[in-house]
Amino acid sequence: MQDEQSRQRAADSAGRLLGQPLVLPLGPGEPPSGQDFRDLAMVHTFGDSWTRTALDDRSRALVSVAIAAALGTHEPLRGQLRIALNVGVTKDQIVDLFIHLEAYAGAARAFDTYQVAVAVFGEHE
Secondary structure, three states: OOOHHHHHHHHHHHHHHHOOOOOOOOOOOOOOOHHHHHHHHHHHHHHHHOOOOOOOHHHHHHHHHHHHHHHOOHHHHHHHHHHHHHOOOOHHHHHHHHHHHHHHHOHHHHHHHHHHHHHHHHHOO
C-alpha cells in the first residue's frame, strides 16, 4: 500500500496531465484489495514516471501513445491520447505518429489503434 503523500503527488500529476482529476473507482465485484493495485499503478505511473524531468510532457506523451498503440492496449491508449492532446500535442502530430507506427508495427495494428485515436479526436472538437 502506498503512503498518502505519494498517492497525492501521483494524483496531482495525473490531474495536471489529464486536465481533470483521475478517478479510479473499484469496478463491480472487485475486492477492496483492488484499490491497492490501482494505487500502486497510479503512483508508479504518475508519481514515479511522469514526474521525471529528462523528457518534457509532450515528448513523454508521444512515447506513451506510441507504446500503447504498438501494444494494442485500447483503454490505456485512450488515456494517453487524452494526455497528449491536453499537454499540447496536435492531432496532426498524432497522425504522423500513427504513420510511423504503421511502418514499424504493421498496418493492422496501426489501423486498429488509429480508430481509438479518431474517437478521442472527436472528444476534442
